[in-house]
Amino acid sequence: MEIIPETKPQKKNKVNQAIETKNEHLIGTFTFVLILAGFILLSWLGIYGLYVSRM
Amino acid sequence: MRRLSLAHLWVSFIALFFGAIAGLLQVLVKKGVLHLPNGIGYYQVLTAHGVLLGLVFTTFFIIGFLISGVGRTTGELSASVLRYGWIGFVLMTLGTVLGTIMILLNQATVLYTFYAPLQASPWFYIALALIVVGSWCSGLAIAAQYWKWRKENKGKISPLFSFMAVVTMLLWFVATLGVAITVLFQFIPWSFGWVETINVLLSRTLFWYFGHPLVYFWLMPTYICWYVVIPKIIGGKIFSDALARLAFILLFILSIPVGFHHQLLESGVSPGWKFFQVILTFAVVVPSLMTAFSIFATFEISSRAQGAGGRLSWLKNLPWGDARFFAPMMGMLFFIPAGAGGIINASFQLNQVVHNTLWVTGHFHLSVATSVALTFFGVAYWLVPHLSGRQRTKELNRLGIIQTILWAVGMTFMSGAMHASGLFGAPRRTDYTTYFDHPVAAGWIPYQTAMAIGGALLFIAILIFLYVMIRLAFFAPKGVEEYPIGEVGEGAEKTPAIFENWKLWIAISAVLIVIAYSIPIFEMLQHAPPGSPGYKFW
Amino acid sequence: MHLYKYEKIWLIVGGATLALFLLVLGIGAFAMGQHPPSDTETIDPQYVRETAPFDQPGLKQIGENEYELVMVAQAFAFQPADIQIPAGAKVHFIVTSADVIHGLEIANTNVNMMVTPGYISRMTYTFNDPGEYLMLCNEYCGVGHHLMGTRIEVAE
Numbered sequence: 001m002e003i004i005p006e007t008k009p010q011k012k013n014k015v016n017q018a019i020e021t022k023n024e025h026l027i028g029t030f031t032f033v034l035i036l037a038g039f040i041l042l043s044w045l046g047i048y049g050l051y052v053s054r055m
Numbered sequence: 056m057r058r059l060s061l062a063h064l065w066v067s068f069i070a071l072f073f074g075a076i077a078g079l080l081q082v083l084v085k086k087g088v089l090h091l092p093n094g095i096g097y098y099q100v101l102t103a104h105g106v107l108l109g110l111v112f113t114t115f116f117i118i119g120f121l122i123s124g125v126g127r128t129t130g131e132l133s134a135s136v137l138r139y140g141w142i143g144f145v146l147m148t149l150g151t152v153l154g155t156i157m158i159l160l161n162q163a164t165v166l167y168t169f170y171a172p173l174q175a176s177p178w179f180y181i182a183l184a185l186i187v188v189g190s191w192c193s194g195l196a197i198a199a200q201y202w203k204w205r206k207e208n209k210g211k212i213s214p215l216f217s218f219m220a221v222v223t224m225l226l227w228f229v230a231t232l233g234v235a236i237t238v239l240f241q242f243i244p245w246s247f248g249w250v251e252t253i254n255v256l257l258s259r260t261l262f263w264y265f266g267h268p269l270v271y272f273w274l275m276p277t278y279i280c281w282y283v284v285i286p287k288i289i290g291g292k293i294f295s296d297a298l299a300r301l302a303f304i305l306l307f308i309l310s311i312p313v314g315f316h317h318q319l320l321e322s323g324v325s326p327g328w329k330f331f332q333v334i335l336t337f338a339v340v341v342p343s344l345m346t347a348f349s350i351f352a353t354f355e356i357s358s359r360a361q362g363a364g365g366r367l368s369w370l371k372n373l374p375w376g377d378a379r380f381f382a383p384m385m386g387m388l389f390f391i392p393a394g395a396g397g398i399i400n401a402s403f404q405l406n407q408v409v410h411n412t413l414w415v416t417g418h419f420h421l422s423v424a425t426s427v428a429l430t431f432f433g434v435a436y437w438l439v440p441h442l443s444g445r446q447r448t449k450e451l452n453r454l455g456i457i458q459t460i461l462w463a464v465g466m467t468f469m470s471g472a473m474h475a476s477g478l479f480g481a482p483r484r485t486d487y488t489t490y491f492d493h494p495v496a497a498g499w500i501p502y503q504t505a506m507a508i509g510g511a512l513l514f515i516a517i518l519i520f521l522y523v524m525i526r527l528a529f530f531a532p533k534g535v536e537e538y539p540i541g542e543v544g545e546g547a548e549k550t551p552a553i554f555e556n557w558k559l560w561i562a563i564s565a566v567l568i569v570i571a572y573s574i575p576i577f578e579m580l581q582h583a584p585p586g587s588p589g590y591k592f593w
Numbered sequence: 594m595h596l597y598k599y600e601k602i603w604l605i606v607g608g609a610t611l612a613l614f615l616l617v618l619g620i621g622a623f624a625m626g627q628h629p630p631s632d633t634e635t636i637d638p639q640y641v642r643e644t645a646p647f648d649q650p651g652l653k654q655i656g657e658n659e660y661e662l663v664m665v666a667q668a669f670a671f672q673p674a675d676i677q678i679p680a681g682a683k684v685h686f687i688v689t690s691a692d693v694i695h696g697l698e699i700a701n702t703n704v705n706m707m708v709t710p711g712y713i714s715r716m717t718y719t720f721n722d723p724g725e726y727l728m729l730c731n732e733y734c735g736v737g738h739h740l741m742g743t744r745i746e747v748a749e
Contacts, residue, residue, distance in 0.1 A: 023598050025359050028367050029351040030599040036347060036391055037610055043395045044402070044614060050478065051408050054703045055627075096736060166733050172710060173693050173735070255694065255709055298596075319629045320696075320705060322712035326628035330619065337611045344607040348600050398611075403618045404627045407705045411696045411731035480700025482731035488739035495700050495727040548595055584635035584711030590693050592668050592735020 056126040057442045059140045061528075063119025064439065066148055067112050068524055074107030075517040082469070082510030085487050086503045097486040098164045098593060105167030106158065109423065110186070111151050116431050117276045118143070118193045121220040123438060124279070125197055127538050128214035129204040132196075136203070139196035146189030154182030164593040166484060168266070169242070171258045174589025177246035180238050187231050187238070194224035205555075212550050215296055216283050216540060222303045223275040225557075226268055229564060230311060233264035245589060252586025256323045256579050263314035264572065271310040271339075273423055275303065277430045280383055281350050284434065286541035288380050289373055291357020293541045294349045300554040302342040302349070308564045309339035312571030316401040320410050323582075328575040329403070335571060336401040343394060350387065356544070378447075378455025379539070382433030385463050386426040393421035396474070411484075413502075414477025417470040425466050429459060432520055437536050440527045446534035447527060454523050461516040469509025476502035630706040630716045638710035641665060641691040652676060655685075664688040666695040666708045669737030671728060676745045680723040688714045696732030699745060707732060720747045 077100045083089035084097055091097060122140060126132050132140070157163040163179035201221045205213060213221075237258045245253045282299045286292055293299065315324060315332035354373060363369035374380045396418040399405055409415060436455050440447050477483070481499045490496040553559070596604075622628035641647050646663045650672050653661045662684050665672045678684060688697055690710040697714070698705045706714045720726075729742035 025356050026352055026597055026599045028355045028365075028369060029348060030603065031366060032351050033344070033348050033603045034606070037606055039391055040395045040398060041610060043392070044399055044405075047399045047402075047405050047408055048617070051405050051703060054408070054701070098733065098736060098738070164736075170694055170732075173733075255711060259709075318707075321707035321709055322630065322632040322634075322714050323709065324631060325633065326622060326631045329629070329631060330622060333618070334615060337615055340611060341604070341608065344604065345600075348603050352597075352600075398614070402614060404622055404629050405618070407629055407703045410705050411698065480698065480727065480729075482696075482698065482729055484733045484738070485731075486739040488742075490727055490729060490740075490742040493727045493742070493744065494725060578633075582633065582635060585637045585639065587638050587693075587710045590668075590735070592693065592737070 056122065056132045056137065059132075059137060059144065060119045060123040060126075061439075061442045062144055063115045063122070064435065064442075066144075066151065067115035067119065068521060070107040070111035070115065070151070071517065072521055074104050074112060075514055077101070077104035077107065079510055079514040082503075082507045086507040087487055088507070096161065096164060096593065098166065098484075099158060099161055101484060102164055102166050103155070103158050106154060109167055113273050113423070113427070113431075114186070114190060115147065116435075117223070117272065118147075118190065120276055120431070120434055120438065121197055121223060121279075122193070123442065123538070124216040124283075124540075125200050125220050128216045128540060129200055132200055133203055136196045136200045139192050139199060143189045143192030143194075143196060146192060147186050148189075150182045150185030150187075150189060153185065154179055157182060161593060168262065170262075171242070171245075171253045171255045172587035172590050174246055174591055177243055180242040180246055184235065184238050184243070187235055190231070191228060194228055197221060197224050212296075212552070213555060214540075215293065215299060215543075216279060218300060218555070219275065219279045219283070219303050222307050223272060223279075225561070226275065226307050226310065227272045229561075229568075230265045230268035230272065233261045233314075234266075237261035252588055254579075254583055254586050256321070257576070257583070259318060259321070260314065260324075260572075260576060260579065263317040264311070264568075265314075266317055267314045268310045270423065271306055273427045274343075275306065277383075277386065277427045278302070278306075278346055280430050280434050281346070281387065283541050284539050285350070285380060285383060286353050286357065287539035288377060289354065289357050290361065291353055291541070292544035293547075294353040294356065294544070295547060296543045297548065297550040297554075298345060298349055300550060302345045304554060304560055305342040305345075306339065307560060308567060309335060309342070311564060312567045313339060313401075314572075315575075316406075319403060319406040323579060324575050325578075328571075332571055333401055333403050335567070337398070340394070340398060376452075376456065378436045378452045378459065379433055381456055382436065382459045383430040385459050386429035386433070389421050389429070389463070389466070390426040393418065393426055396421065409477060411482055412477035413473040413481045413483050416483045417473030417477060420466060420470045420473065425462065425470075429462060432458070435520075435524060436527070437539065439524055440531055440534075440536035441538050443528045443531075444533055444535075445527060445531040446536050448531055451523050451526055451531065454519055458516045458519040458523070461512050461519070465509045465512030465516060467509070468505045469513065472502040472505035472509065630714055632713055632715045634713045635711055636689055636713055638690065638692075641689055646687065647689055652678070652684075656683075659683045659685075661685045661687060664697070665691050666697065666730065667691040668693060668695075668734050669730075669741040671697070671730070671741065671743050674743040676728075676743070678720055678745065678747050680747050680749050681719070681721060682747075683717065683719045686714070686716045686718070693734045694732050695730045695734050695741070698729055698731040700727045700729065702726065704728075705731070720745075723747045723749050 157179040162176035165173045165175045244250045313332050313336040315329045316336045358369035358372040363372040476499045650663045650665050690708045695708040704718050726745040
């Protein structure tokens, strides 16, 4: 049987599918990093507030 | 190769032991429950603590770890690579011994930053030079092995571990140029008396040119464990080889031209140049933000692939009972407040709230003494048995879990108390004092108690760790301990070859360093005051 | 190189937060004069006590509730020590070191600066709240470093 090489759009589709599946799978990571950003923001604002209160 | 790697780890652990004793003495003295015997000063102990833990424990562990991983991923180390490696080891060890002797003889009570015009014995500076030059030989060994692999595998992307190891040693080389220049051309001639005075600001600037990327020299091997080793341990795949390499390249370029954020409150540098380097400092936060995402994504994808669900409940599926995962994972979690604190420290005028207070000490005990240290411990739990031809047992693994928990609890007490008392003005690097019964100083005492409790727990944890190391190296059952190296996931795109265009990245790094430093240093030299003679206030 | 959607959003959020910090800091520092002490005036570190104004350290009134505080930091004391200031006073610190690097910190205030030999360090602070403040050296300067501190009394 002749082996038909994968065409470029077919290959791209496979990669795209893999990527699409992964997007949903990253909701936990996204939540985590947003919590991380929140921590950074709150702690920074805390020290900023301390600095301003001591001016 | 195994012996070379193990030799580095043993020096690292010996330094850890003595550095830890120093730390315990410090918290007990500061609590007021211990008086050091005549002949040992607090500041001597502090110098030893900083040098042994921040310089020797870290550098030796890193080189031992990197050499082992380069060997594992590129094949047997060639004879010349081994030779460079051993020369590096011998020079560094000689320097370590010489430096430690000078510290114990009270000839170098200048703390690990050795700021001028405090002047130590010239042999202390020579010891530092030996350590640095030795590490260059070690770096050469790693680079040479990498180059051998590239020649034999033309056109292929290098193994991720080895690529990252080369970036680490390249960073180290570029960074140490600064401290080498100040030690060789300023401190050594000045301490021998060949020149009368020293340009203090220049020496500080050259030191901090080195001092900031130093922490990335510690962070990069930590990230190597998180990016390359942990995915294998949890049964997952590396999230993205390309993004991992990008993060390392960005860390290399952006971590050097930022030293002024350690000099924010000093005279002689204009606020404009300080702020420019603050902007660059914030830029170097970005590859760490990328890393946070990549690492967590690896966990999530791996957990879900193994069937777990829920937004965050898949976290339960990770191998929490495996010390090889648990210790680095705790290191990652502690990196959250560590990084947040670092951003605050670099925030220009906000530095006035925290500079030289115990807050800073709290910060680096989270970052290097927890995120980096716990990750290194987590690596040691498999690396030491692997190199010694033995196997980790369930009992030793459990001790590793206990050690990690003790560390986390102890550090929460100690670093938490340091952060808080620092905000109330408690200074760092200071012996027990009440400042002549001043009420403000009295307010710091409860925090001192918490620090002593935390420090004691940490010391116990170190004893457990060292006990496990001895068991793993000499008494554990013979066998094969896996060297976990992760693989990239399917469907991942090809890594662009540009990442290994070393000339490009070195050029960009050089340009940034010149932009960030040349004018301020020129101005420092142009408008320099008369230099300072040496002082030995101990 | 492909970035997942969530990763793109994350990096934008992260980058924007950092940019916001820099904006706030930059405006405060350069438009409102809040930048950290960064004097460039120099002095010969071996002749500090012969060089004005450090030949006469002390508190000097220069205006209505405005003062100049000329200080010399030396191992292991600040000169002058035991300073008394009225509440609400605006104080201009002018400091140098006669020997090694010291740090001048007044606990629970924003007064915090390095005192590098060869350079003059300046900072202005208004003591709004009365009380007994602790001024200490926060840069290691030798065996007596932990004894280098003094009181600042801010009275009504």
